[in-house]
Amino acid sequence: MLRDGNEDSAYAGPHVLAVADGMGGHNAGEVASAAVIEELRALDTDVPQDRLLSMLEQAVRRANQKVHDLVEADSSLQGMGTTLTAMLWSGSRLALVQIGDSRAYLVRDDVLYQITHDQTLVQTLLDDGKISQDQVATHPYRSMLLQALDGRAELTPDLQLHSALVGDRYLLCSDGLWDVVGPEAIHKILTSVTDPEHAVGNLTDAANAGGGPDNITCVIADVIDLDEHESH
Template identity: 35%
Template sequence: MIHCAKSDRGRVRPNNEDAFYIPEDMNEPLLFIVADGMGGHNAGEVASRLAVEEISSYIKTKYDAKSFQDDVALLIKEAFMAANEKIYKTSLESEEWAGMGTTATLALFKDGKVYIGHVGDSRAYMLRSGHLRQLTKDHSLVWQLMEEGRLTAQEIKYHPMRNVITRALGVDDKVDVDISDYAYKSGDIFLLCSDGLTNMLDDERIKEIILSADSVEAAAERLVQAANNLGGYDNITVELILVD
């Protein structure tokens, strides 16, 4: 795997409430995480950092356990549950952190499959043979309205409530986690990103930028730059993974 990550504050927000994780060495699980925090008084930063720390730590600790060898989905679910519990309990310890939460989207590569775990509206994509496919569905109000046929895909891009999410880590003592898996092959490119990217760039533009770049590092830089050029209204985090 060839991979990179790029996170940027953007041009409007005073701080960066996104957090991410990529493998630190070749002996670690091929795990990638993007989290986008929410909450006042820097609570969003706390929530996203806790999500990344708890999920990555749980998976790395339990990865080789016999109980999870044949059930990667269960491992991911339990990691999300552990993170949700940590964030929720932490939010009760301080008025400043009350109500904080975060999105979390991960990709875990194992035995020829990529497992996607997802809560919130950060996204995972797969680019294969020139086609960009969104692997997650947004846990947001406008996405729900689109599925109900009350909004079109075009209308949700500009809806005034497009940033209202319906599911997040840490806002309740329980959370539902979406988990899916896909076979991957050489040449596939996977993208994890916060909505600071997808609210600025549509899927076609994202695909064009990735395909026109000569490396995943260059592609990540150009994606962040393009989002900033269009206003950079939110924090922008991008992870790209090329299956080599």
């Protein structure tokens, strides 16, 4: 199930993995997410490990400025913005950035971990013990983001540094997936479908089968042993 106008954008390259979920009517969300992904795509090159976090943060701030400039140039884009969940890789190290409610998951040793924290009002209420997990799905403000790339100056990206292990599988996805497909189903697909492209297809099918009212975007990266891979 897709809304009229797909407002998600994604990129998967050798060094960069990114998902952006745009918001704003009349295709403005598409403009925002595409602009942000374009900025991340430019990072897809060899990056020194000690500069992963700084380069990823700089790219995010450039992307936010680009959204600002687009709105300044065209008032019809006022109010547009986008989430962003992205990874920048160098060898076995990766930097991860989170803005909004797109998510990153990791499967390691057959266990699924959510490695990002939703920047939403309901997540904050849940963290503070003001609502229960059962109340999240029906909360009237469940879609309210606390942060997005919307061109405003006050931006606090959630940045992390991780070590990747051979055999790890990473999934980045918009809320169009995780809001409909639960963690058990995500885990089952990620651990049973070897080919990343097929796994993406199965996840998308599961979200559609669940009546997903939102756009569904996801990308998957598998960590492999390059020496072993090249010897075959």
